[in-house]
Amino acid sequence: MARTDTSDPNYYHRVVDCQWACPAHTDVPEYIRLIAQGRYDDAYMLNRESNVFPGILGRVCDRPCEPACRRGRVDDKPVAICRLKRVAADLRDDIRDRLPLVPKQKNGKRVALIGAGCASLTVANDLAPLGYELTMFEQHAAPGGLMRTNIPAFRLPGDVLNEEIDYILDMGVDLRLGTRIESLGALLEEGYDAVFIGTGAPRGKDLDIPGRHDSDRIHIGIDWLESVAFGHLDAIGERVLIIGVGNTAMDCCRTALRLGGKDVKVMARRGRKFFKASEWELEDAEEERVEIVENHSPIAFELADGKLVGMRFARLEYYEDASGKQRSRTIDEVVIPCDDVILAIGQDNAFPFIERDIGLEFGEWDMPVVDRVTFQSTRPGVFFGGDAAFGPENIIWAVAHGHQAAISIHKHCQGESITERLPPTLNLGSRKMGIHEWSYSNDFDPKHRQVVPHVDLGERFRQLSIEVELGFDANLAAAEVERCLNCDIQTVFADDLCIECDACVDICPVDCLMIAADGEENVLRERLKVPARNLSQPLFVSGPLKQTGRVMLKDENICVHCGLCAERCPTAAWDMQKSYVGIPKATDEADRTGEWKKLRKAG
Numbered sequence: 001m002a003r004t005d006t007s008d009p010n011y012y013h014r015v016v017d018c019q020w021a022c023p024a025h026t027d028v029p030e031y032i033r034l035i036a037q038g039r040y041d042d043a044y045m046l047n048r049e050s051n052v053f054p055g056i057l058g059r060v061c062d063r064p065c066e067p068a069c070r071r072g073r074v075d076d077k078p079v080a081i082c083r084l085k086r087v088a089a090d091l092r093d094d095i096r097d098r099l100p101l102v103p104k105q106k107n108g109k110r111v112a113l114i115g116a117g118c119a120s121l122t123v124a125n126d127l128a129p130l131g132y133e134l135t136m137f138e139q140h141a142a143p144g145g146l147m148r149t150n151i152p153a154f155r156l157p158g159d160v161l162n163e164e165i166d167y168i169l170d171m172g173v174d175l176r177l178g179t180r181i182e183s184l185g186a187l188l189e190e191g192y193d194a195v196f197i198g199t200g201a202p203r204g205k206d207l208d209i210p211g212r213h214d215s216d217r218i219h220i221g222i223d224w225l226e227s228v229a230f231g232h233l234d235a236i237g238e239r240v241l242i243i244g245v246g247n248t249a250m251d252c253c254r255t256a257l258r259l260g261g262k263d264v265k266v267m268a269r270r271g272r273k274f275f276k277a278s279e280w281e282l283e284d285a286e287e288e289r290v291e292i293v294e295n296h297s298p299i300a301f302e303l304a305d306g307k308l309v310g311m312r313f314a315r316l317e318y319y320e321d322a323s324g325k326q327r328s329r330t331i332d333e334v335v336i337p338c339d340d341v342i343l344a345i346g347q348d349n350a351f352p353f354i355e356r357d358i359g360l361e362f363g364e365w366d367m368p369v370v371d372r373v374t375f376q377s378t379r380p381g382v383f384f385g386g387d388a389a390f391g392p393e394n395i396i397w398a399v400a401h402g403h404q405a406a407i408s409i410h411k412h413c414q415g416e417s418i419t420e421r422l423p424p425t426l427n428l429g430s431r432k433m434g435i436h437e438w439s440y441s442n443d444f445d446p447k448h449r450q451v452v453p454h455v456d457l458g459e460r461f462r463q464l465s466i467e468v469e470l471g472f473d474a475n476l477a478a479a480e481v482e483r484c485l486n487c488d489i490q491t492v493f494a495d496d497l498c499i500e501c502d503a504c505v506d507i508c509p510v511d512c513l514m515i516a517a518d519g520e521e522n523v524l525r526e527r528l529k530v531p532a533r534n535l536s537q538p539l540f541v542s543g544p545l546k547q548t549g550r551v552m553l554k555d556e557n558i559c560v561h562c563g564l565c566a567e568r569c570p571t572a573a574w575d576m577q578k579s580y581v582g583i584p585k586a587t588d589e590a591d592r593t594g595e596w597k598k599l600r601k602a603g
Contacts, residue, residue, distance in 0.1 A: 056107055237340045
């Protein structure tokens with residue numbers, strides 16, 4: 001098997017499972033170590049480089065990093081990465097003097113941003129320091145998009161949302177609230193050099209069954225949450241049914257409890273393993289005594305004298321047919337009484353403001369055709385991001401889209417090819433301080449995941465704005481950070497220094513190392529003490545060792561980065577080195593061509 005190419009930035013990047021899984025590629029282990037040192041300001045700023053909204057995402061991120069966390073393969077639960085992000089935000093001091101500087105002299109290019117949600121705000125965050133004149137159009141009376149309208153205040157307090165949005169708007173963004181764009185064609189005629197569309201997926205899916213249009217007590221979930229967020233609605237009936245079991249449904253059911261709901265049920269068509277809601281969202285709802293009813297499919301709304309009184313469901317059971325496909329059959333029908341029904345069965349995109357004759361193509365599901373690398377549409381100079389680009393996702397994906405779209409917008413405005421982009425970079429730096437000392441905590445801590453404190457059940461329903469999760473204090477954070485396995489501290493091997501003494505193989509606590517005769521990858525994976533059968537994780541293979549021609553093998557899947565191999569090696573063939581993965585941003589592209597330096601010099 002060919003020697004592993006560790007010069008490829010993606011090799012060591014992939015080993016850091018949490019960072020690899022994060023769409024914005026946040027350097028998770030590094031900011032966790034900064035928290036361990038009490039350097040909360042530095043941890044916050046490192047977060048902000050990639051995810052832009054540490055305080056917001058530390059509360060409501062969908063956490064793709066946590067299922068990928070190596071600790072979850074060694075222990076029962078992953079590191080509480082998301083809640084540690086919040087620690088950096090909660091315990092930091094004022095960081096305004098560390099935010100990117102915006103030049104007084106602009107670069108002469110004007111960019112319009114439609115929608116003031118997370119994707120558009122990320123684009124603004126990246127382009128304002130480069131001297132772009134940015135105009136942001138928002139139909140609502142406040143910025144934030146679905147972060148404001150669809151995430152309840154008891155999960156995301158308004159002051160946290162406002163503060164991190166203001167960091168960006170204060171860079172000189174011309175925000176025009178209460179301004180709905182009715183025609184993209186008309187906006188383009190105003191002479192903007194580029195347009196970014198980050199309008200989200202603003203249309204909630206409906207349920208067209210008998211009785212749907214016969215009562216005003218049947219609500220679309222995201223519209224209902226928006227009405228609550230802007231204070232247009234402050235009450236609901238005592239018996240509430242939520243149809244759907246995604247994260248929006250969880251926000252709806254918990255909000256209903258705070259507006260007067262006494263008997264709140266979430267109705268799911270299938271069993272729990274098929275639920276779209278995050279496990280922690282389900283746990284929070286059930287802690288508040290929301291009943292989740294499985295295997296019920298809606299048939300009709302029941303009305304009496306024009307008033308909604310219940311909903312009829314088919315009670316289902318599931319089975320596999322002869323081909324192995326899962327099928328359902330109706331056991332019986334039931335009517336569940338209710339005063340209100342909230343439909344939370346998904347979201348759709350809507351682009352009524354985009355004319356279909358301006359050179360912007362639409363494809364399947366009436367979605368714009370958007371390049372997944374450049375985020376440009378088929379009309380040059382018009383870019384999309386967030387839910388508006390490829391359908392409903394989550395905030396961290398929208399942030400990732402915003403970073404990449406900002407690169408494209410910058411290159412487009414400067415007359416450069418938007419497809420010729422800087423590649424990721426990788427730097428390695430040794431963590432050796434002595435023969436048996438490293439500049440990181442490499443002891444395995446057996447502690448279980450720390451539990452985030454919550455406001456008592458008796459207190460949290462008094463006001464809609466009472467934040468339920470209290471977050472980790474410094475002591476809980478100090479315990480949780482020690483659970484991180486420092487996956488970014490890489491085991492770097494020098495073939496020519498190895499004397500094949502087997503000391504590293506003998507001392508490895510998880511048996512992930514082996515010196516063996518060369519062969520094909522499938523053969524080498526079986527030659528380890530513990531066969532490496534997780535094919536989604538790479539197998540490290542060295543070049544031929546000088547004494548016997550054998551190769552050093554390492555299963556990256558189970559390595560816990562403890563450094564014992566490097567401590568034990570008599571020739572320093574193993575070293576523990578921190579990997580810094582650089583994901584280029586718009587400022588990096590500008591630095592390459594020198595425009596940013598000129599603007600900074602001019603002030």
